Each structure stands twice: as structure tokens, then as C-alpha cells.
Amino acid sequence: MKEFIRNIKGTKDILPEESSIWIYLENYIHQFFAKFGYKKILLPSFENTDLFLRSIGKETDIVSKEMYSWIDQGNNNLTLRPELTASVVRAYIQHQLGKQQKNHKLYYIGSSYRRERPQKGRFRQFKQFGIEAFGSEFPEQDAEIISIAYLLYDSLGIKNLNLRINSIGSRESRLEYIKKLKEYFSKYENELTSTSKQRLIANPLRILDTKVDFEIELVKTAPKIIDYISDDDKQHFEEMMIILDNLNIPYIIDDYLVRGLDYYSRTVFEIQTNSLGSQNALCGGGRYDYLVEELGGNHTPAIGFAAGLERLILAMDNTNHQFICNPDIYIISMGDKALKKSFKIANDLRITKDLIVINDTLKRSLKAQIKDANRLKARYSIIIGEEEINKNIVSIKNMETGNQEELSIDKIIDYF
Ligand code: HAM
Numbered sequence: 541m542k543e544f545i546r547n548i549k550g551t552k553d554i555l556p557e558e559s560s561i562w563i564y565l566e567n568y569i570h571q572f573f574a575k576f577g578y579k580k581i582l583l584p585s586f587e588n589t590d591l592f593l594r595s596i597g598k599e600t601d602i603v604s605k606e607m608y609s610w611i612d613q614g615n616n617n618l619t620l621r622p623e624l625t626a627s628v629v630r631a632y633i634q635h636q637l638g639k640q641q642k643n644h645k646l647y648y649i650g651s652s653y654r655r656e657r658p659q660k661g662r663f664r665q666f667k668q669f670g671i672e673a674f675g676s677e678f679p680e681q682d683a684e685i686i687s688i689a690y691l692l693y694d695s696l697g698i699k700n701l702n703l704r705i706n707s708i709g710s711r712e713s714r715l716e717y718i719k720k721l722k723e724y725f726s727k728y729e730n731e732l733t734s735t736s737k738q739r740l741i742a743n744p745l746r747i748l749d750t751k752v753d754f755e756i757e758l759v760k761t762a763p764k765i766i767d768y769i770s771d772d773d774k775q776h777f778e779e780m781m782i783i784l785d786n787l788n789i790p791y792i793i794d795d796y797l798v799r800g801l802d803y804y805s806r807t808v809f810e811i812q813t814n815s816l817g818s819q820n821a822l823c824g825g826g827r828y829d830y831l832v833e834e835l836g837g838n839h840t841p842a843i844g845f846a847a848g849l850e851r852l853i854l855a856m857d858n859t860n861h862q863f864i865c866n867p868d869i870y871i872i873s874m875g876d877k878a879l880k881k882s883f884k885i886a887n888d889l890r891i892t893k894d895l896i897v898i899n900d901t902l903k904r905s906l907k908a909q910i911k912d913a914n915r916l917k918a919r920y921s922i923i924i925g926e927e928e929i930n931k932n933i934v935s936i937k938n939m940e941t942g943n944q945e946e947l948s949i950d951k952i953i954d955y956f
Contacts, residue, residue, distance in 0.1 A: 550656070550664025552850075560863040561853055565696075566649055569669050572692055573647040576684070578671050581646045583627040585653075589617040595626040595831055597802025599743040604735075606654040620653035625803070625828070625844060626835075628672045633837035643675030649849070661819030661851045670825070670846030674832070677841035679776050682807045682827060683783035689811055689823050689845050690789050698822070698855050702812040704794035705784075707777040708745075709769030710805050711830060717768035718744055724762050749800045764795040776806055803828040807843065813855050822855060823847030868895040869956070870913035874906055874925035882924050885934075885952055893956050913939065922952070 608620040808826035825845025832840035873882040
């Protein structure tokens with residue numbers, strides 16, 4: 541026997557019994573974002589590596605150790621996208637969307653790739669859905685984004701949602717905080733991990749993302765960013781909270797939430813739920829008022845969030861039964877002539893009546909086809925044999941009630 545090649549660690553095959561919830565949720569997300577006026581953007585799965593270095597930041601976990609990057613045959617340095625925000629911003633600048641109108645509200649659903657250690661809720665290829673709003677600097681825009689994220693989970697019945705928010709201030713006001721943070725962590729420099737030592741020099745904010753127990757303890761008594769941000773930043777944050785209060789969206793202020801990507805300013809947030817284990821973040825996002833400029837565009841305030849579809853599915857904790865689309869009709873055909881006819885009837889029903897219709901292509905016995913129709917939970921079965929063809933009739937059976945009747949073949953379409 542030939543050697544069998546398995547899928548790559550951290551990737552996942554979604555088999556038919558599981559795919560129905562994916563289809564259901566992707567449709568739900570399309571419709572949900574559309575209700576707020578957001579329009580879909582589709583982007584390439586790989587980009588120039590520099591795009592991610594310049595946006596996400598060199599000191600982040602993502603860029604320093606998780607990207608799938610390679611040099612292609614044309615000597616281009618390419619990377620499978622680890623997230624979509626950088627690509628959305630690139631497209632926004634490249635197609636000069638800012639010139640068309642003052643604000644753009646975009647959403648996406650697409651795969652992302654990070655070489656993280658796989659575990660429950662953490663994959664190397666995962667699907668992210670998210671939104672990005674360009675053009676508004678106002679706290680109302682922040683509140684809109686946060687409320688969309690919260691309402692999406694709430695409307696799907698996800699329990700124990702924990703919305704954490706913080707403000708990391710504007711770029712200028714953060715400088716003083718970074719100085720204080722450097723002073724604070726320097727006192728423990730000898731005990732820090734080599735990654736944090738490096739971050740202490742390059743970007744001390746990133747130490748706040750540490751996953752090391754000892755460093756997590758240190759973070760608990762570190763200076764708080766909220767004490768260093770400007771009055772304008774504070775006012776922005778407070779106004780946003782008033783809007784969230786008005787919308788009855790419950791939140792917690794998390795003084796040390798900075799998020800693991802470098803492009804943020806002012807508002808940052810995450811929604812967690814306790815049913816996911818250690819990978820408890822359902823989604824995360826924030827403002828990135830300087831990113832468009834840093835990637836070569838005009839100054840454009842922006843804010844967005846992204847969420848993992850796998851984690852949403854885990855949190856829904858449902859059997860997939862309710863999402864499976866059972867067939868409307870199963871056509872049981874006996875003999876080649878009947879099978880030919882049933883193909884034609886099936887297509888007419890699918891096209892004119894929008895029904896899910898199954899043809900048996902295994903040429904099985906009557907009994908086996910009835911069994912299959914029951915297994916698939918078809919609502920109706922249509923039985924066609926040689927005799928029926930000769931008389932130009934079929935038998936139609938309502939599989940729920942067991943009622944069966946004969947019908948002229950020409951009347952089938954009208955019957956449904
Ligand atoms: P992020 O926090 O890196 O932010 O990822 C957002 C969400 O993607 C996470 O909350 C999680 O649900 C999911 N996720 C991340 N990594 C994995 C993984 N390895 N396996 C499964 N799910 C994962 C961003 O990506 C930013 N682009 C969010 C954003 C949009 N900020 C502004 N706009």
C-alpha cells in the first residue's frame with residue numbers, strides 16, 4: 541500500500557456533518573453586518589511580507605514567530621496573511637477609497653494563518669470574520685463597532701459574554717507611559733524571559749501580552765496606561781462608555797488590555813466567554829488611527845474588530861442537527877428509463893421551485909432507496925418505476941404523515 545499523506549498539524553477538514561453550521565453562520569454574519577450598512581471586501585490570502593512587518597509590528601508574537609513566509613521563484617518575500625486588517629488598509633489606500641467618500645464600512649470573512657501551538661480553539665489555519673470602519677474619529681464609531689461585535693454573539697445566544705475595554709491613548713500620550721513601563725520592568729530585568737528583555741528595549745508595551753506566569757504577576761502591579769493618556773483621549777473613552785451604557789451593553793474596564801498588535805491607539809477591546817478554556821477570546825479589535833498613514837495613505841481614523849469562526853462554533857456548543865438542510869424530495873427510481881426521467885423532474889423542481897431534490901445514483905433496490913430517503917429525513921419521496929412511466933404517473937409520499945397519492949407526471953411541479 542502507498543504511504544498516506546495526512547493534513548498539516550493545526551489545519552482542519554470540515555466534513556459534511558459539520559459544514560452545515562459553517563454555512564449557516566457565514567450567511568448569518570453576512571446578513572448581520574449588512575444590517576449595519578457594512579459592505580463585503582474580498583482580499584488575497586497572501587501579501588508582501590513587509591505589509592505585516594510595518595502594520596502588526598516586528599516585536600509582536602505574530603510577526604516574530606508565527607508567520608508563514610517564503611521567498612517565491614521570482615524572489616518576492618511573501619506571507620500568508622496572519623490577519624486581514626493590514627490587507628484591508630492596503631486595499632483602502634491602493635484603490636483610493638478615501639477619495640470616493642468620507643467613510644467606508646467594510647467587512648470580511650476569510651482564512652488567516654499563524655504558526656501557533658495548536659490546541660482547543662487555536663489553529664494554524666482559522667477563519668476570521670470582521671469589520672473595519674474608515675473615516676470617523678468619533679467615539680460613536682467606536683461604540684458602533686463594539687456593539688456590533690457584542691450583539692452578534694448575544695443574538696446567537698452565546699452566554700457569559702465578557703466585554704473588556706481599555707484606552708491605550710494616542711501615539712503622543714503613550715510615550716510617557718512607555719517610559720514609565722520601561723522603568724518599572726527594568727527593576728526586574730534579570731528575571732525577565734529573553735523575549736521580554738528584548739521587548740523592554742524595543743517595545744515594552746508588548747510585555748503586557750506575556751503568557752508567562754511570573755511576568756503576569758508583575759503586570760498586575762505595573763503602571764496603568766489610563767493614568768498617562770491625554771484629557772482628549774480620556775474624554776473620547778468616557779463618551780464611548782456613555783453610548784455603550786445607553787445601549788445596555790455591559791463591559792469591564794481592563795487596565796492592562798493592550799492587544800497583541802502594534803497598530804492600535806485609543807480604544808481597544810476583547811470579548812471573551814468562559815466556555816472556551818484557555819483560548820477564551822471570541823474576538824478583539826480597536827482603533828488604529830495612524831495605520832493608513834503609516835502604510836502610505838492620507839491620515840484616516842479607523843477602527844475595527846476580528847473574530848475567529850472556529851471559536852464562535854465552539855462557544856455555540858450545539859449539535860449541528862438544527863443547521864442541516866434536509867432534502868425536500870427524494871426521487872426513488874426503478875430502472876434506467878425511470879432514472880432518466882427522474883433526473884429531468886429533479887432539475888425542474890430545483891430550478892423552478894428552489895427545492896432540495898435527491899436522485900439515487902447507485903441504482904439500488906426499492907427498499908434500499910426508501911431506507912436512504914428515511915436516513916436523509918426527506919420530506920417527500922417520489923416513486924417512479926417502469927409501470928409508472930408507461931402510465932405517465934408517479935407516487936408521491938409525504939414521509940411525515942405516510943400519506944401516499946398518485947399524480948400525473950405533468951402535475952408534479954404544480955404539486956410542490
Ligand atoms: P486578533 O486578536 O489577533 O486580532 O485575532 C482576532 C480573533 O481571531 C481572536 O479573538 C480569535 O477569535 C481569532 N484567532 C486568532 N488567532 C487564532 C488561532 N490561532 N486560531 C483560532 N482563532 C484565532 C486581529 O486579528 C485584528 N486584525 C483584529 C482587528 C480588526 N483590529 C482592528 N480591526
